[in-house]
Amino acid sequence: MKTHRGILAGGAAVAVAAAIAPALSAYPLTLLTQAAIVAVLAMSLDVLLGYTGLPSLGHAAYFGVAAYAVGILATDYQRGFVTCLVAGLLLATLTAAVFGLLAIRASGTYFLMITLALGMVVWGLAFRWVSMTKGDNGIAGVPRPEVGLPWSLGAPLPFFYFALAATLLAWALLGLLVRSPFGMSLMGIRESESRMRALGYNVWLHKYVAFVISGAFAGFSGVFWAYYNGFVSPVDVQLVTSVETLLMVALGGPGTLAGPALGAAAIVFLKNFVSVYTKRWLLILGAVYIGVILFAPRGVLGAFRRDPR
């Protein structure tokens, strides 16, 4: 029931976006593209948070390393799309594989703190390793990819469809993942770790694989982000980006995939609209955080009423 509603809502949103895109001017189209890319990041976190019950506070790390891989390879080495995509995915997966080894040992609040600290490692490297990342200045001038299509992805509309296709691909793959027996076991772990262990499941391995897959998809999102933005900087890997992703998932409803994707779109639009009208958008964003948690219906955060032990 719930999953079908999610697919319908998500599918409708994608169809509407795809249909109205040609009629939009550049700015709203840019926002739609941004929403499509960030939706993948939110869905990747949802695999961990919503399906496995692991609240990661460092998800921007995998997103960021992939974006940096693209930024560096596409500018300094002028590599093509496929190389950048593969490198970004590999680096994100590798980072998640290493971080997962450390983080999966912990649970609950401790998991939050460890992923936060590990995320800061990546931020620290982005900020300080100037010879590689150009530090605070960031890497500018990432060109739009050449993928051999008849339309140039330099134009906003083709790039939007390109990003939307990537988002649909990620959605489909993640949807298959969470409906697979593996995904079911993840939900079992979310509900009761001890019971799953008693049934003979290797809980650690399930969590670890979910962690790595989630990191890989965050990297997938990061690759497109670098191409979309044309610019990669420590902002992409900072704590606030990780927390914003958590907010998107919480807003949309953890454990639904389509929900977090729509949550991502809502936050992207809100951020951009509010910052047009006032300089005080941080204030408003902060109030949104507090308001969502205080006044959101039980369903939004319902899955996390209990303190995960």
Next chain:
Amino acid sequence: MTLEFWISQTFNGLSYGALLFLLASGLSLIFGVMRIVNLAHGSYFLLGGYVGLSVVWRTGSFALALVAGALAIALVGVGMERLFLRKLAGQTLGQVLMTIGFALIFQDLALLIWGGDPYSLPVPTALQGVLTVGGLRFPRYRLFIMVLAAAIGALLWLALDRTRIGAMIRAAVDDAEMAQGVGIRVPTVSMGVFALGAFLAALGGVIGGGFLGVYPGLDFEILPYAFVVVIVGGLGSLPGAMVGSLLVGLLDNFGKALFPELAYFTLFAPMALILALRPTGLFGRT
């Protein structure tokens, strides 16, 4: 690398660690009692520094700035705990998102009130200058920080270890439900600990204003350090916060001096190692 380099870097690292202790001990206690990952803790540090700055500007008194900054932010902490966080007891994720909401609001309010310029908090002349011992130069202000942090650490330890209230806090850290069951008012303890945590962080902010300065972005810059201290030391553990702060202070200083480009890495990699060996931190209980 002369001996002088090692001594002065060790001194700098220890004094930075002393400052971190003020910030992290409160975070650790809050975490221990309430299991709240308080992402607004760095904001207390920053706001404390700003309030202290305003007080120094108005009155010229550094001592008054310390007290006023710390007390004002302790009130802010109490407000946050009583009016907001308490409603979310047990909801880890909701609390995290709420504290980040507050952190964003505080960040923007600070920018609105104090502007975007970096300031340095003027320190009393008695604490300026350097102390020369055997050809080595030690800044007086950093010595002051170490002495103050040591005194506060000792007081905290005495209070936690030897007093009735301390025993209540320790009971709440160990098992809040049982503590409640034997008649300890855990909500009141929580509020007190939250106030204390905010007080100490803001005190650190005023003191830190004298050598780190006070500037936008300091809140999120200092926050990870506090978290690393707590993770390394173990949650809810005062000795853990002490050892963790000194360790992090030293690692950070030597990291920045020896490998400037990898500075954060030299800080976080040992943390990862400690975690791999002892997931609950050096002094944490399983």
